[in-house]
Amino acid sequence: MQPWEELAKHPQPATKTLLLDYVSSNPFVSFFRSLKHRHWPVTSVLIGSFLIKGLIVVSTGLFVLHPIVRPRDVTMDMTETFEFPPFNATDVDDSAGLMYAGPLLNEIAYLPGTNAEYAAALFNSSHPVNGTQNMTTTSTTFIADLSCEVATVEPIVKTWCPASTSCASLYLTMDVHNDNCRMSAWPKNNMTLRVQNNGLQWGQWFGGVYTGSCDGKDSELDRERLVIVTLYKEPGVISRNATNTTFTNTTAVFCKPTYKLQRSTVTLDQSGAIERVEPGALLDQPAALTPFMIAEAVRATISQVDVSNIQQSVARDYGIDRKQFGVSDVFLNFILQANPSKKIADLSDVKALGPAAQTVFRSVAVQVVKRYFLVPSNATVAEQISGEVMYSQQRLFARIPTLRVMESFLCLLIVVGLFLGTRPSRHTTPQDPASIARLGAMISQSKNFNQVMSSAGFLSLENLKSLLPGRYHGQYYKDTYATTPRAPLFAIESHDTGSQDIVPADGKYWRPVSMSWFSRSALLVVPLIIIIVLEVTYRQSQRDDGLLVVASNKITDYGSQFVPALVMVLTKLMFSAADFDLRIMDPYVQLKRGYASAKSSVLNKTIYTWKADAFWNAFVHKRIAVGMSTFSVVIASFLTVAASGLFTTVSISHQRSTSVMRMNSFYDPSNMTSNLNGTFNYTTSIAARLVVYDRMTSPPWTSGSYILPTLSLLNSTSGAEVNDTAALIALALPVRRGALTCQLIPRSDIELNYTRWDSANKEAGGFNNGVIVRWPMLDDYPCTTMASYNKPSEQITGVTDGPFGEWTNFDPSSAVGKNYTSPCPTSYGIYGTWEGRRAKELNVILCWSSVQELNGTARFEMPAWKLQSLSVDEITVKNVSTRFDTQLNLGTAVFLGSKGNISTSLDAVFTGFLRNSTTNSLDTDLLSYDNFDKFYERIQGIYGAATAQIMNREGRYTNLTSTRTTFPATATDLSTSRLKQNLVSTRILQSLLIAMLLCALIALLTSNPKNVLPKNPCSIAAQASLVAGSSMVADLPAHAQWMNDREFVQLFEGKRYAMGWSEEGYEQGRFGVDVDLAPKQRRKGGWWNWR
Structure with missing residues (x-):
């Protein structure tokens, strides 16, 4: 309406009024043109349009997921309780x-x-909550x-x-x-x-x-x-x-x-470690x-x-x-x-x-x-109390910088809205001149202007400018010929027109930029390219666990939110521009074909209606090209919404190949600084005993019975540690363990002799108990420090009623043969149950020690190299050493200083074997002959765990000249945030783009924008040149300017219209729109013609 407002002010040149076009030109061109002419309403509207588009783009990055720690009330189960038996x-x-x-x-x-x-009684959540970081409740x-x-x-x-x-x-x-x-x-x-x-x-x-x-x-x-x-x-x-x-x-x-x-109010972390205690009632x-x-x-x-x-x-x-x-x-x-x-x-x-x-x-x-x-x-009667867990949860947060930008845009929009809403309204035209017929009514009373424009239908805009040299303005005047009082008439008056020479037409047709073959092809190519790019990037995202690493400077994070939205907004603008130009030309296309109804041609104003109305009207009037074009723009409106969730920043497991350096190897057990049968420093013994007692988990580089080489992500040339982002490292590597291979002597092969103690007690009246135990020799070797009757012999004395057990390491000096190659066991144990002066049950176990190496697969949590899992292949086991000096002396190296169980005749080693780490009691049932398999399994576990701790601390060396120094490994990045493409958003976007592509294809096949108009019809003068001098305008009554839409439409009922050359006008004839009096003829062509 800006050109009409300019006409209403005062006489101005045609370039500022009749030829002024803010409708079809590029928004940026229109913006600077409005600044030049100081047309502030247009400037404000364009600024508002830019702000809205900016809001659409910026809003896609408004929200972001961040992990936070939140409290949650839960029910806790007490997993421990205080009990105070006699002590x-x-x-x-x-x-x-x-x-x-x-x-x-x-x-x-x-x-x-x-x-x-x-010391607090442990508890746990009755219903575990994912992401729990700590738990709080009232505990003793x-x-x-x-x-x-x-x-x-x-x-x-x-x-x-x-x-x-x-x-x-x-x-x-x-x-x-x-x-x-x-x-x-x-x-x-x-x-x-x-x-x-x-x-x-x-x-x-x-x-x-x-x-x-x-x-x-x-x-x-x-x-x-x-x-x-x-x-x-x-x-x-x-x-x-x-x-x-x-x-x-x-x-x-x-x-x-x-x-x-x-x-007290106690807070525990997930591992049970105390974080905080607030004392309460005594x-x-x-x-x-x-x-x-x-x-x-x-x-x-x-x-x-x-x-x-x-x-x-x-x-x-x-x-x-x-x-x-x-x-x-x-x-x-x-x-x-x-x-x-x-x-x-x-x-x-x-x-x-x-x-x-x-x-x-x-x-x-x-x-x-x-x-x-x-x-x-007791799990069935465990006390339940209320508590609270702090757990990590992904929550939706607003990005503050984005929020501030949106607030700024909204404030500017409010200012623009206030300016447009508070500016004084000016009555510029009797009715909205949005259609061809309405504009004809507006100029119907402008005699001079009609006369000048009547033969200018085929002139270009440049020629129109030379045809309109004067100044023009719109004014109202009273209809002197009216028989009844009516509203004033509107007319365009000219001033200082000078000479107005008729300029011959140049014979060229106008075609909007969006209707060029390049632009029309872009409507198909651009969506197709985006569809392909989306599919390629999605497959790459799936294959590589994300497209790329999100940098700490947030450029990638923000770019992944705003760039897709910007691309989709530009895509929509491209389709909107094509749709706009198509709807501008649509009435003239209908008129060019001839015999067009008034509603689809001269009364058509879909360019100024809602998209939904335009889409419906297009199909009602069988204008397929316009309908499909409008529908593609409607679909394009959802692109930005779908693009807002296209990329997400997640901590994801990204696997890649890497190399791990071995930092040390294992000594030959017989050449250790302190061999397994020797003495160890204080910290070594404590670590071994605590692991055996289950009072601590295996230290780094050990797992139960296994010891692993120390590893590092080091640069082999510089020795500097690699700054690696890996969260997990998995690799195959050799591991070692100490093993005992044991056998139980059959009861029938054991001889017991109580004679010495029976005689001594009889003579002295004492109550000292004892027995001499003999069992068969192995390949003629006695294998103990003493032998009797050509059998290995061991004496047990001072035994009291109840379980008893003595563990003895074999003295290699008693062996015969070079390098201790005798078949003797490296240790043996005598155990059972005593009652009165006799053994109720007595068993002998012989054990041979070895250090074994196996192939294992380990998984470490980085960067501390915390062992998550270890699996070994028993098929690959091989003995590294079976010498006597590789035997771990459990009595001196592990249980040194331990009193054993003083209420029984069990020594410290057997006490360690029998201790139940859960109940802190002794599983004396394992001493039964029938329970040997269970007892043997316990022995192997304790011996292996203790040996692993000894070798871990004192069995390594760093000279790796003869050892493989690197291992191939798989690194898993979890701590790195990566940009991952969302499947749902990808498929929605592809579906929308495919629909738009199909709509564009149908619109292109059913439209032909060639040779329709000689000029852009969006200015007053250009549109007036097509209707001036026509019988359609001549037949309009003067008061048609003030008719409402219903009354105005009735003037055109039953009439048909066309656009083309007529014999009227000057020597060239007249080119324009007029009533079509010719009978309807069948169209040439097929369904692909513009409807």
Whole structure:
């Protein structure tokens, strides 16, 4: 309407009014033209159009999926519960002490449900939630504490040594006290606190953690204390009869143990590790467990830990010569190790000893409780309580930059809307001149303009410009010939027209750019290319687990959202442009064919109607080309919606080939620095025992009985670690294991001789029990340290009623033959059940050790090389060594210091074999002859796990000159975000594009835009030149300008119209639109002609 508004203002040149075209030109051309002419409404509308298209593109990247952690209320099942049966504190084993020592190695984690302070009953969600990160509920917790006070040691310390000794060791008794407690002669057992008295030329530190009772009556409560004492003995010898002996730096601390059971709010991670504890209500303490029983258990379990290596470490940390550090008490060594400052003055500083003792006591007490008082809940009656899980979930988030851009666009749209909505309305024309007939009515009263335009139908726009040199404007005037009052008439008046020479027509037809063969071909080629590209990229996305890696700078992420939408918007604009030009020409095509109805020709204004109405009207009037073109644009409207989900950024498993470097190999077991039959350092033994006890998982590069070579993603030339994004590595590699091949001696081949003990008991009246066990020799070798009656012989003595078992490593010095090639077993065990003075059942097992190598397939979680799975091929097993010195001495290397089960006659090795890690009880049923298969399986598992830990720590070397150094591997990238194409969006887009392509194909086959119009009909002058001087316009009444649509349509009922040359006009005749009076004739051509 801008040209009509310009006509309504004041006389202006034709280029600014009659020839002004904002309809058919390129939007960017129209935009700059409107700026040039200061036609701000047009500028605003175009800006609004640009903003809407920008909003469509930007909105496709508004939302993005991000993982977040959210809480969720669930029901929890208590998988553990506290139980407090009768408890003997002195019967505890070494596992609790080891579980305190283990974390000191910085590679052993606390057991599930424990940390350095708390032991909590474990729980789990009744209905697991995917992505759970931690769980929180109310659980029973245990915490122990030591309340320590400074004690004074009287200067006079009594010394004593047995008369039968040389007094190389002195036992001390002293008076220790503070305001709350006095121990006048402590320790009561005067063989408890001992110092060396060997006349060395240097002084020594001594001390320990002991028990003591405050002076008072036995009936008095709260008298027991733990006493921490340290002292320094000067160089020299203290005589046997010395009194009033004084030691320097003598320090004592009284510590009172306590513990609490609470209902606390506990948070566990997925592995059961404690993340947070919020103490709650106190619970009653069970009568069966006193605080001092906890203290005794702590001392008992710690005392079984090998102290020698800890002593060396503490002496080194405190800067004390090892010869001067005589503290052999494990508890005190742990206290000194827990002290953060580690100054020599701390050995006599109660402010340092007290807090460090609290640290050690709390942690070990937690492990004691975990070992003996936390038991698995009965699955059928497990307590259920409410709790909360924190789980990871993909949630839809708005991208803030995109949101801000959209908000800016919307604000600008509001401004544009306000400008267009608030600008004053101008009554420019009586009715909307959207159709050919309406425009004819608008110019019907413009006599001069009609006369000029009547013979200009075939002129080009350039010629029209020369034909309209003056200035023009529209005005209303009263109809003087009207017999009744009517609305004023509208006419276009001209000013300063000068000479208006008729310019001859150039004889050329106009054709819009979108109707060129290049543009028409693009309607088919572009959708086809996009369909093919979508299919190619989808297949590549499926094959490569994504198209590409999404960079951290977000360019790929944003590009994958906006580029598809931009392509689809441009595709729609291409189809919209073609459809627009097609609908502009459609009425004239109908007129050019002749005998066209008014509704499909001169009254047609589908260019200004909704797409749905235009589509329906096109098919009602059998205009197939226009209908299919309009339908393709309707379909194109959904392209952007479908494209918004075309690409997603996901963490996906992307597999690729890579190489892994082997960092070390395995020693020949007989050439290890400390061979398997030798002695090992402190950390090695602890690791082996904890794995056997099931108190920790296998350390890195081990899995149960298997040991793996250490691997790395290293550059073989530079040695630098490769910055690899792999989340998983899978490869085939050699693994090793220690194995025992065992056999059970048949009962009929075992001889038992009780004579020696029967005679001794009869003569002395004693009750000592024993037996000599004999079994057949293997190839004439006795295979034990003694033989009798030409049979291997072993003596068992001191057996008590119940299960018994002794494990013995064969002494290779008893073998005959070069390189220990005898058939003797490397170890053997004698076990069974004793009752009275006889073995109720006695079995002998012989075992041969070997180190084996197998081919395995391992899968590691990166970047920490955490072993996820390991499978081995038993067919590939081969013995690396079967020598005697490859036998792992379980008694000294693994269970060193372990007391075994002191309530039975089982040694430490058999106790380890029989221990049930779940119930912490002994499966003595395995000692039965009939259960040998189960017992053998247990032996193999424990021996293999222990051997793997020994070889892991002391069986590797890095000289790989004779070993294959690299392995082919498959890397799986999970941590890398990759751009993946969505199948559903791809198929929807392809379907829409195929539909558009088919619509375009039908529209092209049923349309022929050649030789229709001599010029673009979108300006007032161009359209007027086609109707001016026609009988259609001449027959229109003056008041037709003001008729509504229904009245106006009635003027054209029953009439037919055509466009072409007529004899009217100047010498060339007139080219334009007029009433078609010729009878209807059959069209030439077929169905492919434009309908």
